[in-house]
Amino acid sequence: MTNPERPFPSGSPGQEQPPFGPPQANPFAAPTQAPNPFAAPSYGPAHGGQLYGAPVGAPAQALGDPWPGDGWGSPPPVATAPPAGPTAPGRKGLPLGWVVLLVVLALVAGSVGGVVSSRVLDDGRLAEAGLPVAVGAGAGDRAPDSVAGIAAAVLPSVVSIQVSGPNGTATGSGFVLRQDGYVLTNHHVVADATAAGATTVVLFGDGTEESATVVGQTADYDLAVLKVERTGLAPLALGDSDLAVVGDPVIAVGAPLGLEGTVTTGIVSALNRPVSAGGADSDTAFINAIQTDAAINPGNSGGPLVNAAGEVIGVNSAIAQPPGSFGGASGSIGLGFAIPSNQARRTAEQLIETGRATYPIIGVLLDQRYAGEGVQVATEMQGGSAPVTPRGPADAAGIREGDVILAIDGRPVTDPDELIVAIRAKTPGDTVVLRVRTGTDERDVRVVLDESSGS
Incomplete structure (x- = not known):
C-alpha cells in the first residue's frame, strides 16, 4: 500500500x-578520444x-x-591484442600480409591520384575534369x-x-x-x-x-x-x-x-x-x-x-x-x-x-498489491495514516476505503502511478471527476483537489 x-x-x-x-579539469571540453557512452559502468558507494x-x-x-x-570524464581504455602471424623484416609486429596489402593500396591510390591530377593540370580547370559543381542556396539560406x-x-x-x-x-x-x-x-x-x-x-x-x-x-x-x-x-x-x-x-x-x-x-x-x-x-x-x-x-x-x-x-x-x-x-x-x-x-x-x-492531492492511500480493474483505495493503516484522510478531498466526496477508482476525467487508470501523475498534472483547487466503484455499484464523483505541503 x-x-x-x-x-x-x-x-x-x-x-x-x-x-x-572525481573532479574533471574541464567538463565542457570535447573528449580527447572516441568515447563509448554505452560501455557498462562500474558502480560503488562513492x-x-x-x-x-x-x-x-x-x-x-x-x-x-x-x-x-569509471574515469568520470573519459571512457575506460580498451586493451587490444597484437595481430598474430608472420611479420615483415624491419616492421616489428606488423603481419606480412598487411604490409603487402598496404603497399598495393598505396600504389593504387597513387596511380588514381596521378590520373586525376594529370587531367586537372592538362585541362587547367577542375570543373572540366568531370567533377560536379554545386549550384543552389548558400549555408545561410534556411527557412x-x-x-x-x-x-x-x-x-x-x-x-x-x-x-x-x-x-x-x-x-x-x-x-x-x-x-x-x-x-x-x-x-x-x-x-x-x-x-x-x-x-x-x-x-x-x-x-x-x-x-x-x-x-x-x-x-x-x-x-x-x-x-x-x-x-x-x-x-x-x-x-x-x-x-x-x-x-x-x-x-x-x-x-x-x-x-x-x-x-x-x-x-x-x-x-x-x-x-x-x-x-x-x-x-x-x-x-x-x-x-x-x-x-x-x-x-x-x-x-x-x-x-x-x-x-x-x-x-x-x-x-x-x-x-x-x-x-x-x-x-x-x-x-x-x-x-x-x-x-x-x-x-x-x-x-x-x-x-x-506544492502539488495537488486527493487524500487517499492506494493498494499497490491490487491487481484488478482500476486502482483500489487501501483498507489498512500505513505509517500511521488512514486509507482515506479524514476531512480530505476524497472523504468529502464520499470515497471510502476499499473503493476502486476506474477513471479520472474519463481517462481509464490501470496502475496507481497513472492516477498519481494525472492528479499531479493538475493544480490545487482544480476539480476532477473520478469514476468510482463500491462493490458492484459505479458512480461519478467530483473531487476538489487539496494542496500538499510541497518540497
Whole structure:
C-alpha cells in the first residue's frame, strides 16, 4: 500500500547517472578520444544513490553526468591484442600480409591520384575534369520554420550546467526562462548544488559562463530554477503542451554526453505517459510525461523539447532503460520523456515566487498489491495514516476505503502511478471527476483537489 503523497516506485528499476565523481579539469571540453557512452559502468558507494524510473511497462533512467562509468570524464581504455602471424623484416609486429596489402593500396591510390591530377593540370580547370559543381542556396539560406532555422533561434538560449562539490562534478542542460537571469533545469541535475562547498556554473552558447545560485527546486516534479547575475538574455517561449498531439515534430536541444549545443529531431510518440523516478532513500518524482523518439542521452536533462514553432513544450528528463540492463549505462533507444511545459510553467512560477512548490492531492492511500480493474483505495493503516484522510478531498466526496477508482476525467487508470501523475498534472483547487466503484455499484464523483505541503 502506498500513499500518493509519498509513494514507493513501481515497475522495473532504472538507474540514475551518479551525480558526483572525481573532479574533471574541464567538463565542457570535447573528449580527447572516441568515447563509448554505452560501455557498462562500474558502480560503488562513492557514486551515490540509485534512482528508479518506472513508466508503465518500461523502466526509465534520469539523465545526468555524461560519463557514469569509471574515469568520470573519459571512457575506460580498451586493451587490444597484437595481430598474430608472420611479420615483415624491419616492421616489428606488423603481419606480412598487411604490409603487402598496404603497399598495393598505396600504389593504387597513387596511380588514381596521378590520373586525376594529370587531367586537372592538362585541362587547367577542375570543373572540366568531370567533377560536379554545386549550384543552389548558400549555408545561410534556411527557412525560419526548418529544423536549421529553429535550431539557430533556440541554441543561444540553451545552456550547460556544471555542479562541482566535495565529491566531484555533475553536468546537465537547461534553458533561459527570463531575460533577467532565471534558468530552468531538472532537480536531479542540481540536487547537490546546495551542499557545503558546492559551486554551480552556467555555460552559455557563446562560450561565456556565470556562477549561479539555486532559487528553488522540487523533487516532486524534478524541476529547479537557477539565477545568474546577467540581464538581457533571450528567453525561450513556453508553449501550450496540452496542444501537442502524437506525431507532431519536435527538436531536443542540450548537452548529451557533455557535447553542448547538440540538436536532435523526432516526433511526439505518446502523451500522458506515467513516469516515476526515485529511490527508497529519496523523494519520488511523478511525471505525466511527453514521450519522444528524438535522441536523448545522459546530459540532455533539463534541456528543452521544442515544437515546430520553436516553443518549449517539454523539459527533457528521462530515458527508457531496456529490461535487464539495470546497473549498466544506456543511451537513446528512441524512448525519451519530457515534463510538459504547462507543468513546468506552474512549478517554475512557484519556485521563483516562494522558493518551493506544492502539488495537488486527493487524500487517499492506494493498494499497490491490487491487481484488478482500476486502482483500489487501501483498507489498512500505513505509517500511521488512514486509507482515506479524514476531512480530505476524497472523504468529502464520499470515497471510502476499499473503493476502486476506474477513471479520472474519463481517462481509464490501470496502475496507481497513472492516477498519481494525472492528479499531479493538475493544480490545487482544480476539480476532477473520478469514476468510482463500491462493490458492484459505479458512480461519478467530483473531487476538489487539496494542496500538499510541497518540497
